[in-house]
Amino acid sequence: MNSKTPAGAVGLLDGRPLADGGVSVFDRGFLYGDGVFEVLRTYRSEPWRLEEHLGRLALAARRVGITVPISNARWIAEVRSVLSERPAGSDSVLRLALTRGVGSPGLDPSLATVPTRLTLATPLPALPSSLYQRGLSATLTTVDRATPREGMLSLSGVKSSNYQLHILALRDARGRGFDDALLLSSDGALIESTSANVFVVSGPELRTPSLESGPLDGITRAEVLSIARELGVAAVCARLDASDLWTADEVFLTSSVRELVPVVRVDDHEVGDGAPGPLTRRLHAAYRARTPLAGDGLPWG
Template sequence: MIYFKNGEFLEEQQMNLSVNDRGYAFGDGVYEVIKVYDGVLYTAQEHLERLIESAEKIRMPLPYTIEQLTNIAQKLLTENQLSVGHIYLQVTRGVAPRAHQFPESDIPPVIIGYTVVNPRPVEHLKMGTAMKSVEDMRWLRCDIKSLNLLGNVLAKQEAIEHSCQEALFVRDGLVREGSASNVFGIKDGILHTHPANNFILNGITRRVVLQIAKDLAIPVVEKEFTLAEALAMDEFFFTSTNAEITPVITIDGKQIGEGVPGPLTRKLQSAFDGQIPMLVSAGNAKERESNGTAS
């Protein structure tokens, strides 16, 4: 596999990271995950804009433009011949003697990147899955996609230990987001989701879903709701770069709606699928076949 580190593309055996990297010592950094479908970057612009925004929020200069970062991601994709999966990009505040305050301004950030083969979660997309509610004890800047993920890790593990795929964070009685996702409920044909503030990460797939809902004239309410209200939804789902639009059929063992992925969730999934390069390409190929023009 080919990796990227600070301007160089390296073989795995050439990669080395310092124990004095502030990402290792403090989680002092930010990251992004960009999905790849059929060898094509999906919503890369939006992910990279958020990477830069997250870096700015923690007062960390990022010495790359979106165009340069896109080129890095594209080369990683090409060099590793990635078809379906994702590209991981991480930026830390650099290598310096361990001290809580920022290092001197001449310490450059450390940026790394690599690819991961990650097929679509077809079974979960089709059949739905379960969530487990967990008290949200994280810090108050969840809008920053930082490396500080211990709260998310503990929540995810609790969900897994209860045979659920994802955790559902609840703070002050209000549903926030998943441990690695945003959440949506549907009630009486209206799509409900938490507003994009400091309590959640404004997910890229979340934004895609909201645009799809607008295009389909599905009413949307961006307002906090309680766990009891979540359990009373007709449909529920969570979204992320790798989870896409995953239906939720139980929360804390309690059935949501009819206990199967609902019609509006399916409608949103179908519209999302229509934007995925690999599925669009497959559809075009089938159309060419039916017209007798396949090459």
């Protein structure tokens, strides 16, 4: 690996160590963003919900017409092999990526026949307690995505390698002093944030955009919905819009790496009393109790 490779990164490209060679400049993932990927984390070197992530990757690959070239069992073995190269007990971010492969330049997908796969582990970045103690700010950003309809070609719900809209939304939000962006479809439906699902607490009810609104079918999203049912909290998946954020008592984001992160301000509006809310805390504590970190301190200190 070259000097630009992040410290501590290890991986396999098509089952071979990264040091043995890089991605071809003719790989369609490089040329067109023609691929799908998953991101998950480990807890004490143990990958969290790996089989669920592999299942979602397979569904996304099917949606875009890419064949997964190996079995789940083999990919799991590759993940274990990569993690064995990381310090024992350390926490990592895992990226599993699949492109259509190498072929002559051109949009025709049949120009590539052998998919490229990547299994990559990097050190889990430090997640500051202030993120959970104070929460973050977000701005609403309308993106050029309509709510999916029958018969419409759409990448909604697919973790596509072409993440340009999300990157631009985050760049715009950071440039205007916000931590993240909450994405609205062109017809006003709340979708997700740039890299997480979004939940709204209104009175006793927990709400999140339905899959029909176009968010990713998040692994952590599903876990939180399961926990809510277990705790007797009414949980609803429905079409939401900006007005649901303005009137919310609490808002939080969910992702595999950051778990549950409170949102305390949306544009010029304080969420609730401007501090992380009690249901967010309760759900996060219950989520942690399901992980190998159960019994450890909670991230807000």
